[in-house]
Amino acid sequence: MSRHEIGPSSPAPRPRSLARRVAVLLTAVAGMLALSTGAAVAGPEHHNTDPLNTGCAANATTITSGTVGGIFYEIRYSAACGTNWVRVPALNGTVYMVIRSDWGGGAVGGQQTGSGGSHWTPQVYAPGSTCVTYWVQRVGNGDPATGNVRLC
Template sequence: MLHIEQRLADWYRSLFRQLFVGIMTLAIAAGVSLSAAATPALATTIGCRGDACSGRDPVQTHCADDAYTVTSYNDASASLQLRWSPTCGTNWARLVVYPTGTLHAFAYGSLWAVQDTGYSQSINTSFVFGKRTPTTFWTPMIYSPSRCVKAEFYGQFSLLNRVQTGCY
Protein backbone atom coordinates (compact mmCIF):
# COMPACT_ATOMS: atom_id res chain seq x y z
CA MET A 1 0.00 0.00 0.00
CA LEU A 2 2.86 2.34 0.79
CA HIS A 3 4.31 1.65 -2.62
CA ILE A 4 1.07 2.73 -4.36
CA GLU A 5 0.80 5.88 -2.23
CA GLN A 6 4.41 6.75 -3.06
CA ARG A 7 3.81 6.31 -6.78
CA LEU A 8 0.64 8.37 -6.59
CA ALA A 9 2.46 11.16 -4.71
CA ASP A 10 5.26 11.12 -7.32
CA TRP A 11 2.68 11.28 -10.11
CA TYR A 12 0.97 14.31 -8.48
CA ARG A 13 4.33 16.08 -8.00
CA SER A 14 5.21 15.48 -11.64
CA LEU A 15 1.80 16.74 -12.75
CA PHE A 16 2.13 19.77 -10.48
CA ARG A 17 5.58 20.59 -11.88
CA GLN A 18 4.35 20.31 -15.46
CA LEU A 19 1.35 22.50 -14.72
CA PHE A 20 3.50 25.00 -12.85
CA VAL A 21 6.02 25.22 -15.69
CA GLY A 22 3.21 25.53 -18.26
CA ILE A 23 1.41 28.24 -16.31
CA MET A 24 4.63 30.18 -15.74
CA THR A 25 5.50 29.94 -19.43
CA LEU A 26 2.06 31.25 -20.38
CA ALA A 27 2.27 34.01 -17.76
CA ILE A 28 5.65 35.14 -19.03
CA ALA A 29 4.49 35.07 -22.64
CA ALA A 30 1.30 36.94 -21.74
CA GLY A 31 3.28 39.46 -19.71
CA VAL A 32 5.57 40.18 -22.62
CA SER A 33 2.71 40.60 -25.05
CA LEU A 34 0.74 42.69 -22.56
CA SER A 35 3.68 44.95 -21.88
CA ALA A 36 4.31 45.31 -25.60
CA ALA A 37 0.67 46.25 -26.12
CA ALA A 38 0.74 48.64 -23.18
CA THR A 39 3.82 50.44 -24.54
CA PRO A 40 2.89 51.61 -28.03
CA ALA A 41 5.74 52.19 -30.45
CA LEU A 42 6.42 55.78 -31.41
CA ALA A 43 4.11 56.68 -34.24
CA THR A 44 6.88 58.52 -36.01
CA THR A 45 10.63 58.63 -35.98
CA ILE A 46 12.40 61.95 -35.60
CA GLY A 47 14.36 62.56 -38.80
CA CYS A 48 17.18 64.61 -37.27
CA ARG A 49 18.66 65.86 -34.02
CA GLY A 50 20.76 68.87 -33.15
CA ASP A 51 22.64 70.82 -35.80
CA ALA A 52 21.74 68.20 -38.42
CA CYS A 53 18.23 69.73 -38.33
CA SER A 54 19.34 73.22 -39.43
CA GLY A 55 17.89 74.07 -42.81
CA ARG A 56 15.45 71.13 -42.76
CA ASP A 57 11.64 71.07 -42.75
CA PRO A 58 10.18 70.67 -39.23
CA VAL A 59 7.09 68.82 -40.48
CA GLN A 60 8.92 66.33 -42.71
CA THR A 61 11.47 65.54 -39.97
CA HIS A 62 8.71 65.25 -37.33
CA CYS A 63 10.37 67.88 -35.16
CA ALA A 64 7.03 69.73 -35.30
CA ASP A 65 5.34 66.82 -33.50
CA ASP A 66 6.37 68.00 -30.01
CA ALA A 67 6.79 71.70 -30.84
CA TYR A 68 5.03 74.59 -29.20
CA THR A 69 4.85 78.35 -29.68
CA VAL A 70 7.26 80.22 -27.39
CA THR A 71 6.43 83.77 -28.48
CA SER A 72 4.09 85.33 -31.02
CA TYR A 73 2.76 88.50 -32.63
CA ASN A 74 -0.97 88.43 -33.38
CA ASP A 75 -3.27 90.74 -35.30
CA ALA A 76 -6.66 90.44 -36.99
CA SER A 77 -5.32 88.77 -40.13
CA ALA A 78 -2.52 86.46 -38.97
CA SER A 79 -0.37 85.06 -36.18
CA LEU A 80 3.42 85.22 -36.44
CA GLN A 81 4.89 82.54 -34.18
CA LEU A 82 8.29 81.33 -33.07
CA ARG A 83 8.15 77.56 -32.61
CA TRP A 84 10.44 75.38 -30.45
CA SER A 85 11.00 71.61 -30.58
CA PRO A 86 12.59 70.31 -27.36
CA THR A 87 13.35 66.94 -28.96
CA CYS A 88 15.26 68.42 -31.88
CA GLY A 89 16.57 71.55 -30.10
CA THR A 90 15.36 73.75 -32.95
CA ASN A 91 13.38 76.93 -33.62
CA TRP A 92 11.53 78.06 -36.73
CA ALA A 93 9.12 80.80 -37.72
CA ARG A 94 5.52 79.97 -38.51
CA LEU A 95 2.87 82.26 -40.00
CA VAL A 96 -0.79 81.28 -39.66
CA VAL A 97 -2.99 83.39 -41.95
CA TYR A 98 -6.57 83.39 -40.73
CA PRO A 99 -9.36 82.53 -43.22
CA THR A 100 -9.69 85.39 -45.69
CA GLY A 101 -13.10 84.60 -47.11
CA THR A 102 -14.01 86.09 -50.47
CA LEU A 103 -13.69 89.76 -49.57
CA HIS A 104 -10.21 89.88 -48.05
CA ALA A 105 -6.71 89.00 -49.14
CA PHE A 106 -3.40 88.51 -47.39
CA ALA A 107 -0.46 89.73 -49.43
CA TYR A 108 2.69 87.72 -49.99
CA GLY A 109 5.93 88.40 -48.16
CA SER A 110 8.97 86.77 -46.64
CA LEU A 111 9.07 84.82 -43.40
CA TRP A 112 12.29 84.60 -41.39
CA ALA A 113 13.72 82.84 -38.36
CA VAL A 114 16.72 84.90 -37.26
CA GLN A 115 19.28 83.87 -34.63
CA ASP A 116 21.12 86.54 -32.60
CA THR A 117 24.33 85.50 -34.39
CA GLY A 118 22.81 86.65 -37.71
CA TYR A 119 22.26 83.09 -38.96
CA SER A 120 18.79 82.83 -40.51
CA GLN A 121 16.39 80.65 -42.47
CA SER A 122 13.59 82.07 -44.64
CA ILE A 123 10.86 81.34 -47.16
CA ASN A 124 8.66 83.47 -49.40
CA THR A 125 4.97 83.23 -48.65
CA SER A 126 2.27 83.26 -51.30
CA PHE A 127 -0.77 85.49 -51.81
CA VAL A 128 -3.76 84.18 -49.80
CA PHE A 129 -7.30 84.91 -51.04
CA GLY A 130 -10.67 83.19 -50.82
CA LYS A 131 -9.67 80.68 -48.12
CA ARG A 132 -12.21 79.35 -45.63
CA THR A 133 -9.54 77.65 -43.50
CA PRO A 134 -6.26 78.97 -42.09
CA THR A 135 -3.18 78.89 -44.31
CA THR A 136 0.13 78.07 -42.62
CA PHE A 137 3.69 78.81 -43.73
CA TRP A 138 6.92 77.91 -41.92
CA THR A 139 10.65 78.33 -42.35
CA PRO A 140 13.31 75.66 -42.22
CA MET A 141 14.70 75.05 -38.73
CA ILE A 142 17.61 76.61 -36.88
CA TYR A 143 19.43 74.52 -34.28
CA SER A 144 19.47 76.88 -31.33
CA PRO A 145 19.37 75.30 -27.86
CA SER A 146 21.13 78.28 -26.26
CA ARG A 147 20.99 81.22 -28.71
CA CYS A 148 18.17 83.75 -29.00
CA VAL A 149 15.93 83.41 -32.09
CA LYS A 150 13.04 85.59 -33.30
CA ALA A 151 10.45 85.27 -36.07
CA GLU A 152 10.09 88.09 -38.61
CA PHE A 153 7.64 88.75 -41.43
CA TYR A 154 8.12 91.32 -44.17
CA GLY A 155 4.83 91.77 -46.01
CA GLN A 156 4.23 93.29 -49.42
CA PHE A 157 1.20 95.60 -49.55
CA SER A 158 -0.05 94.21 -46.25
CA LEU A 159 -1.10 95.36 -42.81
CA LEU A 160 1.75 93.19 -41.56
CA ASN A 161 4.38 95.22 -43.39
CA ARG A 162 7.23 94.37 -40.99
CA VAL A 163 6.58 92.60 -37.72
CA GLN A 164 8.60 90.38 -35.43
CA THR A 165 8.21 88.32 -32.30
CA GLY A 166 10.24 88.66 -29.16
CA CYS A 167 13.53 86.84 -28.98
CA TYR A 168 13.53 83.43 -27.30
Protein backbone atom coordinates (compact mmCIF):
# COMPACT_ATOMS: atom_id res chain seq x y z
CA MET A 1 0.00 0.00 0.00
CA SER A 2 1.42 3.43 -0.91
CA ARG A 3 1.42 6.43 1.38
CA HIS A 4 -1.47 7.98 -0.51
CA GLU A 5 -3.81 5.03 -0.36
CA ILE A 6 -6.41 4.84 2.36
CA GLY A 7 -6.18 1.67 4.35
CA PRO A 8 -8.84 -0.08 6.44
CA SER A 9 -7.87 1.81 9.61
CA SER A 10 -7.99 5.26 7.96
CA PRO A 11 -11.47 6.61 7.34
CA ALA A 12 -12.06 8.20 3.97
CA PRO A 13 -12.25 12.01 4.12
CA ARG A 14 -15.83 13.25 3.87
CA PRO A 15 -16.37 15.79 1.14
CA ARG A 16 -18.15 18.97 2.25
CA SER A 17 -21.47 19.51 0.65
CA LEU A 18 -21.90 22.46 -1.66
CA ALA A 19 -24.64 23.85 0.56
CA ARG A 20 -22.36 23.81 3.61
CA ARG A 21 -19.55 25.55 1.72
CA VAL A 22 -21.95 28.23 0.48
CA ALA A 23 -23.33 28.73 4.02
CA VAL A 24 -19.83 29.20 5.44
CA LEU A 25 -18.95 31.65 2.68
CA LEU A 26 -22.16 33.69 3.18
CA THR A 27 -21.57 33.87 6.93
CA ALA A 28 -18.06 35.19 6.37
CA VAL A 29 -19.24 37.77 3.81
CA ALA A 30 -22.07 38.95 6.10
CA GLY A 31 -19.59 39.42 8.93
CA MET A 32 -17.25 41.45 6.75
CA LEU A 33 -20.11 43.62 5.47
CA ALA A 34 -21.30 44.35 9.01
CA LEU A 35 -17.79 45.49 9.93
CA SER A 36 -17.28 47.54 6.80
CA THR A 37 -20.63 49.36 6.98
CA GLY A 38 -20.20 50.32 10.62
CA ALA A 39 -23.30 48.40 11.66
CA ALA A 40 -24.36 49.29 15.16
CA VAL A 41 -24.10 46.69 17.89
CA ALA A 42 -26.18 46.71 21.08
CA GLY A 43 -24.38 47.91 24.16
CA PRO A 44 -24.53 50.37 27.05
CA GLU A 45 -21.97 52.58 25.27
CA HIS A 46 -24.90 53.90 23.21
CA HIS A 47 -26.51 55.50 26.29
CA ASN A 48 -26.75 59.30 25.91
CA THR A 49 -25.51 59.29 22.30
CA ASP A 50 -27.05 60.48 19.05
CA PRO A 51 -29.06 57.70 17.34
CA LEU A 52 -28.29 59.09 13.88
CA ASN A 53 -24.53 59.45 14.36
CA THR A 54 -24.18 55.96 15.87
CA GLY A 55 -26.14 54.26 13.08
CA CYS A 56 -28.81 53.12 15.53
CA ALA A 57 -31.54 55.09 13.71
CA ALA A 58 -30.98 53.17 10.46
CA ASN A 59 -33.39 50.30 11.13
CA ALA A 60 -35.28 51.71 14.10
CA THR A 61 -39.02 51.33 14.50
CA THR A 62 -41.69 53.48 16.11
CA ILE A 63 -43.05 51.59 19.13
CA THR A 64 -45.65 54.22 20.06
CA SER A 65 -46.67 57.72 19.00
CA GLY A 66 -49.07 60.41 20.04
CA THR A 67 -49.91 64.08 20.04
CA VAL A 68 -49.72 66.47 22.98
CA GLY A 69 -50.23 70.23 22.79
CA GLY A 70 -50.34 70.00 18.98
CA ILE A 71 -46.93 68.26 18.87
CA PHE A 72 -46.77 64.85 17.18
CA TYR A 73 -44.09 62.65 18.79
CA GLU A 74 -42.73 59.13 18.38
CA ILE A 75 -40.89 56.79 20.71
CA ARG A 76 -38.29 55.00 18.59
CA TYR A 77 -36.53 51.68 19.26
CA SER A 78 -33.38 50.24 17.72
CA ALA A 79 -33.14 46.48 18.17
CA ALA A 80 -29.58 46.56 16.79
CA CYS A 81 -28.44 48.95 19.53
CA GLY A 82 -30.94 48.14 22.27
CA THR A 83 -31.88 51.82 22.57
CA ASN A 84 -34.90 54.13 22.66
CA TRP A 85 -35.37 57.86 22.06
CA VAL A 86 -38.10 60.46 21.57
CA ARG A 87 -38.45 62.02 18.13
CA VAL A 88 -40.60 64.88 16.88
CA PRO A 89 -40.65 64.48 13.08
CA ALA A 90 -41.74 68.05 12.27
CA LEU A 91 -41.08 70.47 15.12
CA ASN A 92 -42.51 73.96 14.84
CA GLY A 93 -42.04 75.70 18.15
CA THR A 94 -40.41 74.63 21.38
CA VAL A 95 -40.78 71.25 23.00
CA TYR A 96 -39.44 69.61 26.13
CA MET A 97 -38.59 65.90 25.59
CA VAL A 98 -37.03 63.53 28.12
CA ILE A 99 -36.59 59.75 28.19
CA ARG A 100 -35.25 57.48 30.92
CA SER A 101 -34.50 53.75 30.92
CA ASP A 102 -35.01 51.32 33.80
CA TRP A 103 -31.57 49.97 32.85
CA GLY A 104 -30.08 53.07 34.49
CA GLY A 105 -27.73 55.72 33.23
CA GLY A 106 -30.00 58.68 33.95
CA ALA A 107 -32.60 60.55 31.95
CA VAL A 108 -31.62 62.32 28.71
CA GLY A 109 -33.22 65.06 26.67
CA GLY A 110 -34.23 68.63 27.26
CA GLN A 111 -35.72 71.61 25.50
CA GLN A 112 -35.47 71.97 21.72
CA THR A 113 -36.75 74.65 19.37
CA GLY A 114 -37.31 74.25 15.66
CA SER A 115 -39.20 75.44 12.63
CA GLY A 116 -39.58 72.23 10.66
CA GLY A 117 -37.47 69.12 10.46
CA SER A 118 -36.95 66.27 12.89
CA HIS A 119 -35.67 66.75 16.41
CA TRP A 120 -34.86 63.99 18.89
CA THR A 121 -33.40 63.25 22.27
CA PRO A 122 -30.20 61.35 22.81
CA GLN A 123 -30.86 57.62 23.09
CA VAL A 124 -31.07 55.59 26.27
CA TYR A 125 -29.84 52.02 26.53
CA ALA A 126 -32.91 49.80 27.08
CA PRO A 127 -32.21 46.31 25.71
CA GLY A 128 -35.01 43.83 25.06
CA SER A 129 -38.00 44.38 27.29
CA THR A 130 -36.40 47.02 29.52
CA CYS A 131 -38.98 49.67 30.43
CA VAL A 132 -38.58 53.33 29.50
CA THR A 133 -40.37 56.42 30.80
CA TYR A 134 -40.82 59.54 28.66
CA TRP A 135 -42.21 63.06 28.95
CA VAL A 136 -43.15 65.33 26.01
CA GLN A 137 -44.49 68.87 26.43
CA ARG A 138 -44.93 71.90 24.21
CA VAL A 139 -43.26 74.78 26.02
CA GLY A 140 -45.56 77.72 26.73
CA ASN A 141 -48.07 78.95 29.23
CA GLY A 142 -49.63 75.89 30.81
CA ASP A 143 -49.32 73.72 27.70
CA PRO A 144 -50.32 70.09 28.24
CA ALA A 145 -47.78 67.32 28.69
CA THR A 146 -47.79 63.56 28.33
CA GLY A 147 -46.62 63.30 31.93
CA ASN A 148 -44.38 60.43 32.87
CA VAL A 149 -45.54 57.70 30.48
CA ARG A 150 -44.01 54.27 31.14
CA LEU A 151 -43.52 51.76 28.31
CA CYS A 152 -42.59 48.13 28.97
